[in-house]
Amino acid sequence: MSAQKVPVLIIGGGACGLTTSILLSDMGIDHLLIERHPTTSHLPKAHYLNQRTMEIFRQHGLADSVYAVGTPMAHMGKVRWRTTLGGDGPLDARTFQELDAFGGGELAATYAKDSPCPSTNYPQIRLEPLLRQHAEARGPGRVRFHHELVDLRQDENGVTATIRDVAQGQVYEVRADYVVAADGGKTVGPMLGIQMEGPTNLGRIVTSHVSADLSQWWDDACLITWFINPHNSGVFGSGAMVPMGPTWGRHSEEWVIHFSHAPVDPDHYDETAVLPRLRSLLQLPDLELTVHKVSNWVLDAVLAARYQEGRIFLAGDAAHRHPPTTGLGLNTAVGDAHNLAWKLAAVLHGRAHATLLDTYASERRPVGMRNVDWAMFTAMNHAVCDAGMGFSPLHPPAARKANFELFFAETPMGETRRARAAAVFDTQRAEFQAHDLELGYAYAEGALLPDGSPPPRARSHGQALPACGAPWPSSAACLVTAAGSSTLNA
Ligand SMILES: Cc1cc2nc3c(=O)[nH]c(=O)nc-3n(C[C@H](O)[C@H](O)[C@H](O)COP(=O)(O)OP(=O)(O)OC[C@H]3O[C@@H](n4cnc5c(N)ncnc54)[C@H](O)[C@@H]3O)c2cc1C
Numbered sequence: 001m002s003a004q005k006v007p008v009l010i011i012g013g014g015a016c017g018l019t020t021s022i023l024l025s026d027m028g029i030d031h032l033l034i035e036r037h038p039t040t041s042h043l044p045k046a047h048y049l050n051q052r053t054m055e056i057f058r059q060h061g062l063a064d065s066v067y068a069v070g071t072p073m074a075h076m077g078k079v080r081w082r083t084t085l086g087g088d089g090p091l092d093a094r095t096f097q098e099l100d101a102f103g104g105g106e107l108a109a110t111y112a113k114d115s116p117c118p119s120t121n122y123p124q125i126r127l128e129p130l131l132r133q134h135a136e137a138r139g140p141g142r143v144r145f146h147h148e149l150v151d152l153r154q155d156e157n158g159v160t161a162t163i164r165d166v167a168q169g170q171v172y173e174v175r176a177d178y179v180v181a182a183d184g185g186k187t188v189g190p191m192l193g194i195q196m197e198g199p200t201n202l203g204r205i206v207t208s209h210v211s212a213d214l215s216q217w218w219d220d221a222c223l224i225t226w227f228i229n230p231h232n233s234g235v236f237g238s239g240a241m242v243p244m245g246p247t248w249g250r251h252s253e254e255w256v257i258h259f260s261h262a263p264v265d266p267d268h269y270d271e272t273a274v275l276p277r278l279r280s281l282l283q284l285p286d287l288e289l290t291v292h293k294v295s296n297w298v299l300d301a302v303l304a305a306r307y308q309e310g311r312i313f314l315a316g317d318a319a320h321r322h323p324p325t326t327g328l329g330l331n332t333a334v335g336d337a338h339n340l341a342w343k344l345a346a347v348l349h350g351r352a353h354a355t356l357l358d359t360y361a362s363e364r365r366p367v368g369m370r371n372v373d374w375a376m377f378t379a380m381n382h383a384v385c386d387a388g389m390g391f392s393p394l395h396p397p398a399a400r401k402a403n404f405e406l407f408f409a410e411t412p413m414g415e416t417r418r419a420r421a422a423a424v425f426d427t428q429r430a431e432f433q434a435h436d437l438e439l440g441y442a443y444a445e446g447a448l449l450p451d452g453s454p455p456p457r458a459r460s461h462g463q464a465l466p467a468c469g470a471p472w473p474s475s476a477a478c479l480v481t482a483a484g485s486s487t488l489n490a
Pocket of ligand 1: 149328
C-alpha cells in the first residue's frame with residue numbers, strides 16, 4: 001500500500017482540529033484532517049467564546065461570521081441563581097443572587113479596554129458546522145469526515161497513519177511530517193501511552209438538550225441560571241440551564257439543562273426518563289418539551305503528562321480535560337491550535353528550525369495546567385456557595401425548606417443570611433469574570449527573547465489583567481530561524 005504524503009495530519013474534526021485546519025490553510029500549509037464521525041458533534045457542549053478566541057477568529061477572518069449569529073452581550077452579560085424557574089409556592093421562582101459576567105454590565109469598560117473583540121456565545125453544535133464550512137472552503141478536499149485513525153507509527157523522518165474510510169470500509173495509509181492529535185483524548189494519547197494526570201470521576205452529570213418555550217419565565221439579560229432549591233441537594237443537584245439559540249434571550253428555542261446525580265442513583269437518565277426529572281427541577285410540571293439528546297458524563301480534571309511525542313502534538317481536550325465551569329475547554333483548544341499552527345508553518349516553510357516546535361509544549365502546557373486547576377477550583381467553589389446559603393452536608397433534607405424560609409425572612413437574621421450569601425457568591429466571580437485567565441496569560445518559557453523584565457503576576461481572583469497592561473500577543477514571539485539565530489515575529 002503506497003502512502004499518501006502530507007505535511008500535517010490532523011486527527012479529529014472538533015473545534016480544535018477544524019481551527020488548526022483553517023489556520024494552516026491560511027498559512028499555505030497543505031494538510032489532511034480526518035474525523036471518525038460523519039458529522040460534527042450532536043451535543044451543544046461549549047458555548048462561551050472568550051475575547052482571546054475571538055481575537056484569533058478575527059485574525060483569520062472568522063470573527064464576523066460568529067458575531068453575526070452569536071449571542072449579543074445584552075443577552076449574555078449576567079448569571080443568576082434562583083430557587084426554581086417556575087412554580088407558585090412561596091419559595092419558587094425566587095432570584096437570590098446575580099453577577100455581571102463575560103464582559104457585561106460593569107465589566108464592559110474593562111473588557112473593551114483590553115481587547116477590540118468582545119466575548120460572545122455560540123454553542124458548539126452550531127460553531128463546529130461553521131468552522132467546518134470555513135475549513136472545507138479554505139482547504140478543498142482536505143477535510144475528511146467519516147475517516148478514522150486506526151494506527152499510528154513514527155520514525156525519525158515522519159509518521160505513518162493507518163486510516164479507515166468508515167463508509168467504504170477501505171483502509172489506507174498517510175505519511176505525514178507532523179501529526180496534530182486533536183482527538184479529544186480518545187485515540188492518540190492512549191496509543192502513545194501518554195498518561196492523563198489528575199483526578200477523574202469527580203461527579204456524574206446529566207446534560208439534556210431540549211426545545212421548549214420558556215419565554216414567560218426567562219430573563220433576557222441572563223446567560224446562565226443556576227438553581228439551588230429546597231427539593232434537591234445543592235447547586236449541582238438543583239441544576240443549571242443555558243439558552244442555546246438560535247434566537248437569543250427569552251425566545252431561545254433550544255436549551256441545555258445540567259444536573260448531577262449521586263453515583264448510587266438507580267435512575268438511568270435517557271431521553272424518556274429525564275422528562276419528569278426536568279419538569280420537577282424547573283417546577284414546571286406541565287411544560288411541553290422535546291428532548292433532543294441526553295448525555296451522561298463525569299467530571300475530570302486531567303492534564304497530559306506530555307504534549308509532544310516526537311512529531312506528534314496533543315492539542316485541545318486531548319491535552320487537557322476539566323469541568324466546564326469558567327468555559328475554558330474549547331477556548332484553550334483554540335489557543336493551542338493557534339500556537340501550534342504558526343510554528344508548524346514556520347518550520348515547514350523553512351523559516352525556522354524544527355526545535356521551534358518544542359516550544360509548543362513549554363508555552364501551552366503551563367496554560368493548560370492553570371486552566372485545569374482553575375476550572376476545577378471554580379466547579380468546587382459552587383459547594384462554597386451552597387454553604388453560603390446555609391447548607392452543609394450535615395443538614396438533613398427535611399431542614400432545607402426551613403433554611404430557605406429563614407433565608408428569605410424579613411427579619412434581622414434573614415438580612416444577615418442574605419448579606420453573608422452575597423459575600424460568598426462574590427467569590428464565584430472567579431468563574432464568570434475570569435478575565436486574567438482568558439487574556440492575561442503569558443509564557444514564562446518558550447519561543448521568547450527575555451528582555452529582563454519580570455513576568456506579569458497573575459491575579460489571585462482571576463479578574464483583572466496583570467499590571468503590565470496590554471495582553472501579550474501569545475503568538476507574536478520570536479522565531480528561531482533555520483540558521484539557528486533569533487528574529488522577532490511581531
Ligand atoms: C457540558 C459542557 C459544557 C462546556 N462548556 C464550555 C464552554 O462554555 N466553553 C468552553 O471553552 N468549553 C466548554 N466545554 C468544553 C468543550 O466542549 C471541549 O473542551 C471541546 O469540545 C474540546 O474540543 P476538541 O476539538 O479538543 O475535542 P472534541 O470536541 O472532543 O473533538 C475531538 C474529535 O476527535 C474525533 N476523534 C477521536 N478519535 C478519533 C479517531 N481515532 N479518528 C478520527 N477522529 C477521532 C472525535 O470524534 C471528535 O469529533 C464544555 C464541555 C461540556 C461537556
